[in-house]
Amino acid sequence: MQIVLFSSGSLSLKLIPYLFQNFSKLILVTKPDKPQDRHLKVKPNIVKQTFLENSTKFSKDTTIFEFESLKKIEQKEKLDELKRILKETDIAICCDVGLIIPESFIDLPKIFINIHPSLLPLYRGPSPIQYTLLNDEKITGITICLLSKEVDKGDIILQKIIKIEEDDNFVTLKEKLSQLALTSFTTFLDLYKNNSINFYKQDDEKATFTLKIKDTSIDLSKGPIFIHNQVRAYFPDAYITFKNKRIKILKTKIVERSELNLDLKENDLFLFSKNRLFFRGFTNKLSEILELQVEGKKPINSISFINGYLKNV
CATH class of the missing domain: 3.40.50.170 (Formyl transferase, N-terminal domain)
Known part of the structure; x- marks a missing residue:
């Protein structure tokens, strides 16, 4: 055959x-x-x-x-x-x-x-x-x-x-x-x-239809669940731009804001504590960033990113 x-x-x-x-x-x-x-x-x-x-x-x-x-x-x-x-x-x-x-x-x-x-x-x-x-x-x-x-x-x-x-x-x-x-x-x-x-x-x-995906940048104007699903769908190429660097977001999860008992700092993109990192959001849910990769660097966890890129905020 x-x-x-x-x-x-x-x-x-x-x-x-x-x-x-x-x-x-x-x-x-x-x-x-x-x-x-x-x-x-x-x-x-x-x-x-x-x-x-x-x-x-x-x-x-x-x-x-x-x-x-x-x-x-x-x-x-x-x-x-x-x-x-x-x-x-x-x-x-x-x-x-x-x-x-x-x-x-x-x-x-x-x-x-x-x-x-x-x-x-x-x-x-x-x-x-x-x-x-x-x-x-x-x-x-x-x-x-x-x-x-x-x-x-x-x-x-x-x-x-x-x-x-x-x-x-x-x-x-x-x-x-x-x-x-x-x-x-x-x-x-x-x-x-x-x-x-x-x-x-x-x-x-x-019938529903799909198009070829050319842009894998994360649309942060969407809610936390859609942000999380963009990270999953575009893996390993989902990214944001921060301080003129492309940062790949490799893993996230959804958390309830009400369950967090943290002193959070913030900037234009992130909410963060000493050891946890989130995308800013305005609902009762947040997208927590677990793993990411700065352009030209190896993948790191959120704690390493906070210490290396957010400690002076």
Whole structure:
């Protein structure tokens, strides 16, 4: 059985070893190597890296296609080769790829599925995990549906649900959803092999949509719960600007103001005591800062920040 995986992001990481263990022919379509880290060293993305590691581990020949776009005319020869392969493919999988897949690709394999990290029709689009956290949802999940011309609108094959924990952030929740993506795919595969797939139309009236998140600055004009959820959703890149420095806020929690028996000082951004730090707020709840990272420095706790940056206030 031949599988083509379209992926560039970490949602597929748990799935890749399973594919190598269970299928004879594997093809990856992913984004090209790019400069990464502060040294701007050109490296493969995490999906390509994992794919190559498993190719070596399982001693399997694989093919990797790299595209910045699947619509560039100058890459016509390579795109035609990919189309030829898709015509011979049993299952094509779109999972966290970050590329727009042309409509002409959709009907080439026997089945082309989309593994999406939300309970569709909720949170269609590129940022479902972040929006789920921003909106303080208590559950989320994986949807496997048919790939469709319109984004994340294909008929649903199956869904699996998980609970969102209070301390989940973007990274931890995506890790859980990566594991759930694998579990969901194995369920799909059983249905596929037994020719027992049922398809369910999405209710477009219930659809919600997400946009690509470009700005991860924290909007401090919002209430403490939304501030807390911004920290979770944008982790590890949520930030504020203080004394002309970018400060990443890595972890917060919600506390009741009435439960605090502290002598608090304040400035334009913070309320703080000797060992506790909060964003200023004007409700009965406060967002307490537990861990943060000053630009160019290592992560620190709130006590270290107070002693290093607020002691003269």
